[in-house]
């Protein structure tokens with residue numbers, strides 16, 4: 001890879017010089033001196049020489065990416081940075097759309113459980129350092145407390161926080177609230193979703209223990225009324241509501257089955273092979289979300305599933321206070337697990353950017369099209385031996401590890417692991433005058 005990078009950098013400017021020789025006059029590697037004064041576009045930020053993977057636009061190659069006014073301004077083999085405020089060298093790194101974590105718990109607060117509770121986490125503390133610029137809360141709030149979630153978390157976070165609204169009015173308030181069928185009305189959920197089209201991207205049902213289909217049916221009704229998909233955590237396994245019925249009869253194309261590799265609800269057959277209903281659901285257009293969490297990712301399911309070619313549509317964390325400190329850790333760690341399962345990097349990026357964007361019908365996100373919000377992840381891929389632990393205490397060793405080198409949200413650098421955007425310190429360097437941050 002490094003050889004190819006160097007080679008391309010030598011060849012590309014030469015080709016451009018040949019084509020544009022008359023007007024440009026010199027190879028771009030000589031910098032501003034070869035550019036006609038005043039012709040270079042004044043970008044805010046250019047990320048140079050990275051390997052861009054942008055599945056929507058079918059780009060998997062070396063590109064420069066320019067940002068202006070918080071939006072993607074240009075993606076090209078070479079961009080003149082003579083008038084650019086900030087240039088970042090991403091040679092050897094992958095440059096992707098800002099990652100979308102389709103399943104997280106972000107309604108942090110003083111209560112128990114996940115609704116305004118101690119199990120949720122404040123997004124900005126955990127997203128950017130993993131390359132995530134959009135995090136979708138998976139049903140922590142319901143119609144009765146969504147406004148509080150919006151005020152306290154969504155509106156106050158730099159991370160773009162979207163939400164699946166819980167069909168339970170009180171959201172994930174723990175038991176007995178989450179078992180109360182009388183608080184799972186489709187009407188209020190659909191109404192709240194319609195009132196918040198910019199933030200509520202779907203309806204969630206979760207944690208139901210009873211034999212009834214009511215939570216699923218009411219979620220589907222609300223999803224239909226608000227024209228949004230439904231995300232299903234299928235709760236306790238019950239013979240009265242088999243997985244096959246959910247995947248082949250209940251869910252609509254575009255609805256999402258979460259915790260797909262948990263093995264907790266019959267995803268794996270007695271024979272150790274993937275339940276055929278999983279593929280039957282996929283053939284009907286049902287989507288599959290990882291939702292790793294603290295108890296929902298098992299190697300015993302993921303290994304045979306991936307061997308059978310059953311890859312996830314959305315690689316997501318199910319981030320919460322427990323999962324982040326156990327085998328899950330963060331978005332890049334979960335992505336690395338799928339590299340360990342031999343899923344190609346390009347597909348891993350697709351399932352963390354463009355595919356989840358399509359799943360939540362937010363095709364403005366998860367891509368680097370010109371004019372799109374400048375949400376960008378610069379990822380490093382380390383080689384070595386890395387241990388990846390599932391939710392059941394088992395480790396698989398992988399040879400690759402993805403980490404977030406730099407994260408850009410709406411054009412602003414919000415995470416910079418190795419100080420790529422910082423000035424180098426020298427003994428005579430003077431700190432800037434004025435206020436200082438703690």
Ligand SMILES: [Zn+2]
Pocket residue numbers: 103104105138291293318
């Ligand atoms: Zn969850």
